[in-house]
Amino acid sequence: METIADEQCEDEGYLMNRERIVGESVPRKEGRDKVTGRSKYVDDMVLPNMLFAATVRSQIPHGRIRKISFGADVAWDEFVVVSAKDIPGRNCIALIGDDQPCLAGEFVNHPEEPILLVAHPDRHVLQKAVHGVSIEYDRLPAIFTIEESEGRSEVVWGGDNIFKTYLIEKGNVEAGWQNADYIVEGEYSTGAQEQLYIENNGMIASFDEAQGITVWGSLQCPYYVHKALMALCNLPADKVRVVQMETGGAFGGKEDYPSMIAGHAALLAIKAGRPVKIIYDRLEDMAATTKRHPSRTRHRTAVSREGKILGGEIEFTIDGGAYATLSSVVLSRGAIHAGGPYYWPSVRIRAKAVATNAPPHGAFRGFGAPQSLFAMERHMDRIAQTIGLSPVEIRRRNFLQPGQTTTTEQVVREPIDLGKLLDRALEISDYESKKRAFANQNQTGGSKKGMGIAAFLHGAGFTGSGERYLSSVVGVEGCADGAVRVLVSSTEFGQGTNTVLSQIAAEALHLPYENVSMAPPDTLEVPNSGPTVASRTAMVVGKLVQSAALGIAQTLISSNLLDDGYSADEFREACRQYVAMHGQFRCWSRYDPPSGIFWDDEKYRGEAYAAFAWAVYIAEVTVDLATYSVSVDDFVALQEVGKVLHPVLARGQIIGGVAQGIGFSLYEKVVWQNGRMQNGQMTNYIMPTSSDLPPIRVFFEELGNVYGAYGAKGIGELPMDGPAPAILNAVEDALGVPFNSIPLLPEDIMDGLATSPENNATIFTSGGR
């Protein structure tokens, strides 16, 4: 029997004199298996009679396939070979625009585009087969940068190389220019970044006529893969099953591309009639799968003599690569965050995602916001310099206040005090006295030190109407043995999904944490609780878990099997009895948009997010004048994230995100040549090691959040936004030379110091009011 829980269940009555589980650092649910090496990742799984497979990929960025030939020195009769012609359904990776083929047919649009698949019982012979295929192309001109795409010397997507544009308009921008004492311009850019999860992508597929296709893999979003396989294999929903294995890191990098690999494994399994395993090696994973979108942001800002922003224009442009994939959504988040945590009386934000002949860029922690916030926070320091204010003061004078509106005219309803947040971060980092001391020390010596600030916000959950469209469902089950299971497709890949959702269910039911377990992340078992992305799991999915769990308790109480104030043993017994009488006992909860929330998809105006997390980060750096290397000596990360559900996990999320942000700023450079990554190894794409990182000091403020489970907001992406601008601001503080492009490598600093130290943007003073 199933009951539908009321989304707005009240829980106050249950909370009297109870020990709370939420807020405690309980043991990670799957932690024991992880520290003993027992956790099973996809490459740890072996099926009987299984084949291994590899992918033949495009070696050129753009062209028409003229001929494919198979070399004589390969025993092709031993192989299963799949091409686009073998696809039973639609040749696309169904996602948003469905424009990306699963296997290239006539044309290739980027290097590393999949063309053929080969499978064999012996994995050692695969590479020989891959190299035994020769493909002749009619080459077509290709484009590789935002500027080339805008120039349209070659149109590689649609009629104009543009995947998506947005226009956000607020107030009277023209009046801002007229009233300005200063107009400050700047251009800022960010590079591609590899997610670099330590577990490479991988998938196993198995097919039989009765059950259809089953895939097991490393992935974030089981129902994205499910949807893609239905379209590709032309199978109904009940003939596609997706199981997430333990997943060794994702960071957005396993949001969309796993659908591609699952599709490949499925096509081979259908043709072979045997299970097929595809495991990428590091080089293939780096070269072929998605990365963070490269970006360019241009600011033109009207500012008063007192340092108040009067208005401005922001142009935010991202390179989406060869297919649209997730670019429109990345663009949306980047555009909405482009104005930072500041009050803009007027603003015009033009956002654009363009096509190039690189592999499609995709999701990576922050999803557009780290790019546009890098620009905003570098630009705030430029504005401060231009008008002669400190980086502290320019921010303080422009912070959003409760009652004011964001760039999309969302009213700030919570009592956030960003000035106070800034004060606390300044105090913890000892900002003012260090800044003074460094100014003196920097007169002499072989190194220079500096302090940099970044203030920012990050919206939790899907943008705009996204959560409404997703309409996520979660279940909580009272089992025959009296234990409780949480049923969600929200996946664990290190961030703590299993633990936090179990805490929430246990809290709602007043049961020990140990009495709650997670149903396996298998589409046969769990409903579609939406993708595990966008910092939405604790806040949005958690709230639904809370509500469904309350439905279980209410059902038992209203069935007279249980009384208020029950013990864990009484609950267990009541649950057993209920199942014995009625059979399966599950409560479901579906997302119900909060009332009074307004979003206009046409005008891009309204409540962009149900909640924002707020933060001030401060970096202390040293630049070595002999090697031009930058070291981060101290890093303070202070944030307001609603309720901290699990202090150890929350701190782990922040430190891990800051570490990736430091990599984004100072180490991680994707070297491109003709649209192909040239440094796809861990030896030449450099992420921070344990010796490269400073102490990362994490502090929380907890205002709460009415829309999140027990007051939680999103937390996963936030820490990616702040490090890059804080560090680059600190480098400028140290050297007196601005750098506006990341990653910032020693050679860039050497070049920057060698050439003119003057600002590279036009700054001019208008004729006054």
Next chain:
Amino acid sequence: MNDSCERAAKAEISFTVNGEAKSIRAYPMERLLDVLRLEFGLTGAKEGCGEGECGSCSILMDGTLVNSCLVPVLHAAGTSIATIEGLAVEDQLHALQEAFLQCGGAQCGICTPGMILAASHLLQTKAEPTTEEIREGLSGNLCRCTGYSQILEAVMEASRRRAVA
């Protein structure tokens, strides 16, 4: 393994794994990582990069920390190998495993077996390391999730527990 391995003859190779004597017929140049994972089902050692950079395949060979993706199985002949599977005794976790759980040293878990073995190697050579020594000692093991702080804290905690015990 590459083509040259296929042409070479298989050899009988014996060694000890987690205290148990093992003997297999394998191509001499086969990677120890593959032998452990595929022949013995010891999948705790992971392949992250295949070129000795990430440390996810770390194991102890005669007490020395090695990247098993770089060790031809022939080199392991006659040695004593310890993998993550041998660290806990029955259900009793090693102090490092307990500390990783408590301090948040494991997130996605893929680097964890190698990281714990690297930490155990460090604690064997230095019972009470400083934070800087831990940073240095673990710098051959990459972790993309944690930013390392909670791993360093876990190693400190394990060191403290062992000092008390």
